[in-house]
Amino acid sequence: MEKEKYMIGQELIEIFEKVLKTENISVARKTGCDLSMTEIHTVAAIGKNTLYRMSDIAGILHITVGTLTVMVNNLVKKGYVERYKSEQDRRVVKIGLTRKGRIIYDAHAAFHEDLVNALLKGIESKEDVSINIKLDFPLSPPVS
Numbered sequence: 001m002e003k004e005k006y007m008i009g010q011e012l013i014e015i016f017e018k019v020l021k022t023e024n025i026s027v028a029r030k031t032g033c034d035l036s037m038t039e040i041h042t043v044a045a046i047g048k049n050t051l052y053r054m055s056d057i058a059g060i061l062h063i064t065v066g067t068l069t070v071m072v073n074n075l076v077k078k079g080y081v082e083r084y085k086s087e088q089d090r091r092v093v094k095i096g097l098t099r100k101g102r103i104i105y106d107a108h109a110a111f112h113e114d115l116v117n118a119l120l121k122g123i124e125s126k127e128d129v130s131i132n133i134k135l136d137f138p139l140s141p142p143v144s
Contacts, residue, residue: 023111030107035080042071043080043097043104051084051094080104 024037035043045060046052058068072095075081080101086092097105 019115023108023115026111026114027104027107030110031103033104035078035104039071039075039080040104040108042068042075043101044108046081046095046097046101046105048097048102048105051096053092053094057095075101 020037024040027033027035027040033040042057042061045057054065054068054072058065061068072081072083076083079098081095082098084094084096086094
């Protein structure tokens, strides 16, 4: 059973890596951007229509605010993200996407929709298939 568990683990890693690579290529082809997948997922976490505090986005991505600051600095330099100081409290900095960032967001969302559609291709209705995946571990890191 150990060998089978190892093989399943390896196959999951391979699938994950292929999806990430395909995702990166898809977004790059649609937009001409040269962003890494980490940068693309940061753009996706920031969202399209709302300004968020850095701490909110860091929480969504499960990273520190310091790590997010480095990422946002790069995305600001590349023209995908803008910083906004709060009118009520100048210490509060919010971030949002530029027009260029929203294009990346849309291309990323389209990739995910295409991926789901490809997985469900040929399935006529809910009754045709039942997909139940039970994981015995949390998908989010534990909160300390």
